[in-house]
Amino acid sequence: MRYAGVAVAVAGVLVAAGAISYSVAGDNGPAVPSADSADAGFARDMAVHHQQAVEMSYVVRDRTKDEDVRRLAYDIAQTQANQRGMLLGWLDLWGLPKVSSDEPMAWMGMKGMASGEDGALMPGMATDTEMKKLGALNGRQAEIFYLQLMTDHHQGGIHMAEGCVAKCTVGVEKRLAQGMVDGQESEIQLMTDLLAARGAEPRP
Template identity: 80%
Template sequence: MAVAVAGVLVAAGAISYAVAEDSGSDTTTPTADSADAGFARDMSVHHQQAVEMSYIVRDRTKDEDVRRLAYDIAQTQANQRGMLLGWLDLWELPKVSADPPMSWMGMGDMPAGKDGALMPGMATNSDLKKLGTLSGKQAEIFYLQLMTDHHKGGIHMAEGCVDKCTVGVEKRLAQGMVNGQQSEIDLMAGMLKERGAKPRS
């Protein structure tokens, strides 16, 4: 365990160094209303819910494949969330904004999120409550469906950053999210099929 933690800390240090190095090559630090800051704020919120859902399902099933996927998603997205919030600190920008979610990518006029689903793809509070009441195969299916929708929303947002962000290391992280989450969507489609189910959308 100590080795794993040390590895994460080393990676975090390398990332901090890369950010500082990369930011130095940019002419200006992003502003509070930039795509870079908007993506960092919004994706950190989006990621936090994925982490929450993953820990819920991990306690609701004994299926090793689903538990492994949930653990991987939770770890990956918690680490990425740390990077995003770290960049906001580095840029001395607020972690919350009065602007509607996704305004930075021209979607600020979308309807206000319902029942806790602040952005496209996010689960509602009712969805999360339901997930916490299911167990076994039912929990697995609902989690895979919720996470597929979640990833689709996340990919759309990450593609917005690839297109609009200006900080190189953040654009690369966003592209990595697109690739990684699309791969997981494909994996989850197969896992749903094995369980006689399909994605919700």
């Protein structure tokens, strides 16, 4: 089963992140990142991105009895909720706001790339309409739509995490971002397999 590989990747992410209170500010970077730094921007934006993934995952767990999809959804929800806590905790440690007046993705030089139309604030995020649709589906239809939405979500998340790997200065945050890339790439392959088993494929 591919779940073993995904579980190893997830465990690696959590180990790489380390304890949230352990020398975050001084790990291969400035004492405290600035409010407009890539470190702060990534922490704020990925916390929002992750929150939607957690919400989607709990929605689908109530819409299907398929154990493979329910297990994947639970794993994604738990992993991303834990990572979100780390990101918000670092902002607290740095004394930085969790909400910025700047546009999402500005730290990546992507100002204006995400319009926020219908609730999709960043690349890969589902719209409000898509979230409502997911909550109205059941069984195989819910499974397929969730897997397609989450594949898009992961692709957007990987792009953001790669941006942090390139631009962030705090070592433990860069390692968390690389762990996100590795873990979500594994999950995309798993979701592609689950879609194929249901006669479907990721959205173009």
